[in-house]
Amino acid sequence: MTMTDRRRPSRIGNTLGDRAFGVLLTLPGLALLGAVVLYPLVAALVTAFFEQSLLTPGRTFVGLDNVTAVLGDDFLALLRQTLVFTVGSTLVPFVVGFALALALNTRLKGTRTLRGLFLIPWLVPGVVVSFLWMWIFNANYGVLNALLEGMGLIDAPQAWLSKPGTAMLAVVVAKSWQSFPWMMVMLLAGLQTVPGELHEAAEIDGAGTIRRFFSITVPHLSGIIGLVVLLEFIWNFQHFDIIYVLTGGGPAGTTQTFATAVYETAFRGYDLGKAGALGLLWMVLLMGLVVVYIRFTERGEAR
């Protein structure tokens, strides 16, 4: 379903002049991309091998010192927190988005309007999502405390964002609120390509709703499910805005992820070498995911 790149050879780009023109056309975009993305990325990774400060010029080569320092520095806690955030903020929106896509794919009244309205959380800027949930989770005047107390679920107001046990949960809830509409739209588009005839035939053969869901709908959607989960995972793996504004990585660093840790190390600790080393480890893990994603996309194109 993904990027269409029709496999047939284009008849336009056949002559040598055409090929040269084609290559020439890519230059403005690729030059800018090289300058603002590729060079900065490589240069940042190179700082991993230097002792370098953000505030003073000059640097000294220190080999793998920064990498070993980072690895000895609660790296596993950071990795675990990043994974908890990433997995949570991928699975929760997936379940919510899939449930809504299924519900809105039925013949209920008003589904067209609802599809539009459900996009609102996704349209809101990331900092606004943070402000909103910061207010909802507020320890003293927060509406969540009032709601849960009213329902008898908690005895006293909780400081959701400043307790190590609940801060990550709160961040995941806020991020999931922002992401589920995208999941919903993608899965809904996928659901609409499931031929109704298949369902009808299976129903005549006596397959129940749940049976048909697992043996027709899910297999038919496997491609798009894989794609949305993978992409959301990659995005969450480097998400910054909501965590930074909502908790700033706190309390006591329990919501720190790679993104906030690199930022803090470089722009609060001014230690570019250590930030680069963290970034290097981060990129190694991320590249694994990106390679899987590109394989996935190529397979989709070949179809």
Add this chain to the structure above:
Amino acid sequence: MTILDTRPSTPVAGAGGRPRTRRLSRSSDRPAVRIAAWLSVVVLGAFAFAPVYWLLVTSLTPHSAVFTYPPTWFPANPTFDAYRELAQNPALFTYLRNSVVVSAVTAVLSVVVSASTAYSFSKFRYRGRRSLMYLVLASQMFPQALLLVTLYAVFAAYGLLNTYTALVLSFTTFTLPLCVWMLKGFFDTIPDELVEAAKVDGASRMRTFLTIVLPLAAPGLVAAGLFAFVRGWNDFIFALTLAGPARQTLPPGLVNTFVGEAATAWPELMAASLVVSLPVSAAFIVLQKYLVGGLTAGAVKG
């Protein structure tokens, strides 16, 4: 309000050529399925919309009533005071102007620069094309926090910190790959025969691109530009770090204005949040026709 029709609107979305297959099986009429569908919509709808409701209510609540617990579910004396407060804060207008300028320039620059690259990827065949395409695709997944380390140092060295230039260039790190892939999708829908016909008629390659292909792709250029505008509008990390208050955009500007104060001015913050979110929503209503085509076309996220 119908923000989108989830049927793919252009052949970009793979399934586009097929007839609409939304033939619903009769089982959607079964009571159990209906009830389950309604239950999910109601429960998940509460999760989706209760926060939006709360944002609206808080923005209309008088200051004196915000700091009470438990809160009141409906504002007893709704007031537009918070919005009036915002209108009297000159710093916010600076942030607003910066946001508009930087997002608009980013959008135009991204579309202009990426159009020819996208056209090349779509219509020409040469060695290394696929690798370049995937490099562009992968480049939007590189961590921003990491790019920032170098960008900050380079902009500092050239005296570009605190300038629109720095913000625009840093925003292109995410808008450029986005625009290339979106526009490639649009160019893919323009038949090759058209380009060939122009060639037969003796039009030069550049002329074909500028006077035949680009006008046909105009809706795509606008859609990609709007998407880029929205992404720039929503950026936080680059504007937070590369610019001070004079050049900062709304997202970091609002954090600086409202967060970390002894007592956060919640009604104002919620009112400002609403105002900041409006242009984005408006842009998407304009975009709706292309939204799902663009989205399902690949790695495009707003």
